[in-house]
Amino acid sequence: MIGGVVTDRLGEGLAEALEGFRRHLRAERDVSPHTLRAYDGDLRDLYRYAAEVGVREPDGLDVNVLRAWLAQQHARGRSRATLGRRTAAVRAFTAYLHRRGLISKDPGQLLGTPKRPRELPSVLAQDEAHRLLDQMDAEGPLGLRDLAILEVLYGTGVRVSELCGLDIDDLDAERATVRVLGKGNRERTVPIGEPATRAVGHWLRAGRPALAAEQSGPALFLGARGGRLHPTSARRIVHARIAEVGEMSDVSPHGLRHTAATHLLEGGADLRSVQEILGHASLQTTQIYTHVSPERLKQVHRQAHPRGAD
Structure with missing residues (x-):
């Protein structure tokens, strides 16, 4: 066999x-x-x-x-x-x-390699990302969990499999970082940001204890039955929470990862730093995976070109 x-x-x-x-x-x-x-x-x-x-x-x-x-x-x-x-x-x-x-x-x-079209996932605009996270219903254990999930996905740009693999001890709240085990068992430390740190803290104090069961182990995020959250469930949560807010593009966890990378670039992050945050082995992957918005290009042009500003 x-x-x-x-x-x-x-x-x-x-x-x-x-x-x-x-x-x-x-x-x-x-x-x-x-x-x-x-x-x-x-x-x-x-x-x-x-x-x-x-x-x-x-x-x-x-x-x-x-x-x-x-x-x-x-x-x-x-x-x-x-x-x-x-x-x-x-x-x-x-x-x-x-x-x-x-x-x-x-x-x-x-053998030749068929060229793949460079299809970029949908991304949220910055105001949409803020609206999603600010307007989410975070009541009860599941609400606290879901808010923490979306904050971490957007705040760190981690893959959904990496998110579900996180243990409680991987979060360093004092330093606002999270230890991530990525592809090929490569470990990296990613900044998580204050909003995501707060959301995870609320989940750990007031949400996780209500769902924790014998099979929970050290898992940071739990499913409704107390086991480690599965990537399929995390994807379903993201789609459902975006639908609840409404009037914005439906994105997957991968879309939130791409959104995070896009907003980092729009904010002035260099490509090499984004590569480290995303956990890409090659900078070429980051160049394909991320794009710079026209607004960011215009801003760079205004600041850098001698005749870019009025």
Whole structure:
């Protein structure tokens, strides 16, 4: 079995290689469960195709087979993002095979990468963000929790998975910072700001004790039944709270992360600082992920250009 799929139609060599790669991702590269599931699904599709064309050993996965499989994916209407991820999965797999000496050449290096459109998520204007946080119903334990969640998402720009992974001890209220464990188990310290610090403090004093249960552990944010808050629940909370306020764009937790980055840039933060706050390994990712509003550009022009002001 590989990822829950029977590999009877595959040769023993390819089946073992796929299972070994899965163990490699989980144990050696320490990829996230989400990435592991995505790669698992991508390679399940690849080995179905391999079986159909009679490939039963790793050395049968030449560049022609891989390109034909990707062409089939394109013909089936897969998006550019999906094709890009599947290409990355195949490249990682063939690189693994080459390092293990299971193939003499790495055909994945010959694959092109489909260009993904740079689609930016919706963001809130600064006045909308203030209105959302100032007008939220924060009554009762769930209200206190939800306000703290939105304040932290907007105040820090953390990913929703990072938010749900926070423990109580990760918050340093005195220094107004929070310790975040990001992708690849990279730890960073992020400023959280006074409003978010206050909101979390109110939640810890008056909200969390009412929901805490045996299964709560050290989790900072809890679900209605007392367990650690799940990212799916956090996304639902964000959408519901924005809908309650009304008359503004519906954004996801990712949209709040992007909103935070945008407002930092509008306030004069440099790109390198935003990279550190967001936890990006590459500055290029931050350049794609953030954009500078026309108003910010005009402000910079007025301040910096000799004839930018009247």
